[in-house]
Amino acid sequence: MSEPREVTVLGSTGSIGRQAIAVARQNPGRLQVTGLAAGGGDVALLAEQALSLGVRTVAVARATAAQDLQLAFYAAAQQRGWAQGHYTLPEILAGPRAAEELAARPADVVLNGITGSIGLGPTLSALRAGRTVALANKESLVAGGELVKQAAAPGQLVPVDSEHSALAQCLRGGARGEVARLVLTASGGPFRGRSAAELAGVTREQALAHPTWDMGPVVTINSATLVNKGLELIEAHLLFDVPYADIDVVVHPQSIVHSMVTFADGATIAQASPPDMRLPIALALAWPDRLPDVQPALDWSQASTWEFMPLDSEVFPAVRLARQAGEAGGVVPALFNAANEEAVAAFAAGHLAFTAIVQVIARTLDAAPDLGAPTCVEDVLAAEKWAREHARVAIAGG
Template structure:
């Protein structure tokens, strides 16, 4: 029986993780839950039989305490609640949090000796070296949950590292595939959030529309698998059936295919490297399938290359780019800037911030804070 702690329990990844755990009651159990302050965590804790609950918001924590502690469930509150839950005795910590706030809990999970099922890509983007150090050099304890990186991990089992020619990350293309830059000048928030194949949180959905998400995923793939940036490609695959591919040096390509449903990747991360004879969703190969691939439009969606260049620069650059993008997305969702102004804010913040080396988590948070403050000034200039 694997004990699971789940961070970001009321988000998309969290809700689907609970579905997966409930489908494998003889193999998995949830011992800890954490979120910022969605009161839905109270019902989740009662439903899952969790032992510990972490909530950042003090008012929601007080509400949870009154309901859960009589049931023998310990409630932890405060800004470090997720880190506390990540540190409790569990076998796998699922980090489904949004943004750079997830890096501290990721490190805490690895330091506790647990495996880290990582859906919070910003942890790896901002502090890959810190996570690898926390894992004690045991890279196998960092298990990707993102469908693309889960696919790569599966495909890479087909050969040795020196046999890898290149990694190919697939992208759906988001809601604006095929549109020109001029056609994106006045898109609405509802249009930005109308992803054609995936149901995700607002930040990830906007990042998918702008291809920022795919730039982050290239950085993460480099950090997870030790493959040079020159050997990582991105192709647009609108059907979202091929989740990623590995081309080997002899020209053979291994691809992982599944319907666009995160539960498959989540289940494998929870039971890795074993596969369970329970399919959250499966392909219907009796129906006709059409799979198409095309190059991304890098001029219309410049954030793809902006993030990749930040990854190549290294040091604090990925943190700065991520922080500035999150501030820009917040401004977009608040109707303060347009979709096409996001790359401007990210680029100008990158140009402002010196690219320092990262020594510890305190460096990450300090750089993140400074970059966010500067990005906010750029937002104000555009409003």
């Protein structure tokens, strides 16, 4: 039997990271987690993960969290009854570039589960070091665009998002020249079917009540506005080299069919499974192989109904806006993403109305100068800085 794949998990204390670790623990003969990275907001959980997995290296983005992590290691070790000094502590990397450094360390797969465009640096670092990147951090691909594409060799980027994992699986059903359309499915979020007027007073708690998925707060709010689907549209174009005109979005409230591919002869192949992120995570870590017993399959002994309906782009204009940003290219998708991150933070803090999130993005894109195509990460960061500053002015009512 071959040695297990060595896996580095970036964003280990987040939703994707925790589920990836659970998948690895269920498959010790196939997957071994050897490195962890997190922001540093929950050092107790990070220390527990590191010691229980026996990882070589831990990275924390907050430099001040390094000492806290060291103390958390000792506390977690004491709870296990280990005498101080009678166990090996992982190496600690600390600071804003720590995840980038860890991403380049030896491993077979780097799972990027960091939330936000701060994941771009680690993605590029892992790709340039020749690692396979299991990408859950869609923002780094959206913001980095061609930089990520240029750094990635064929097959080096493996999607973790359930929709893009589904597309990758469906694309196995035919040659690339036979592909007619990609069809991304969207749950429609918690406000599907509402009018624009009915969205005016939406609260943070309502936006966080997703009907089918359990995700982190930023992704959940993005799903409620359908910005998440806009980001996924851009990501699908970049991952699979399919023109924007040939990528559709359809609302499917049950979240059972995760996406579909229509081929030139009129056949459509869909990937269906209960809504559970363990399946796409496991597939990305073991790609192109499948791991056994990752999650329960659909129960065909029970009656069920699957619905599909067109997206109401008048009430939810985020996908249309993302399509325009993607077609514009350059750093425009990065502007879209950065403005959204600022608007979501303002909404979560109670400083912005729900319906104003996408309005802030639109105003930011409308005011954007021609910043050209990015040639390095600094170009992307500069564009994001401009977008964030402009979004803050728009949020403040300026």
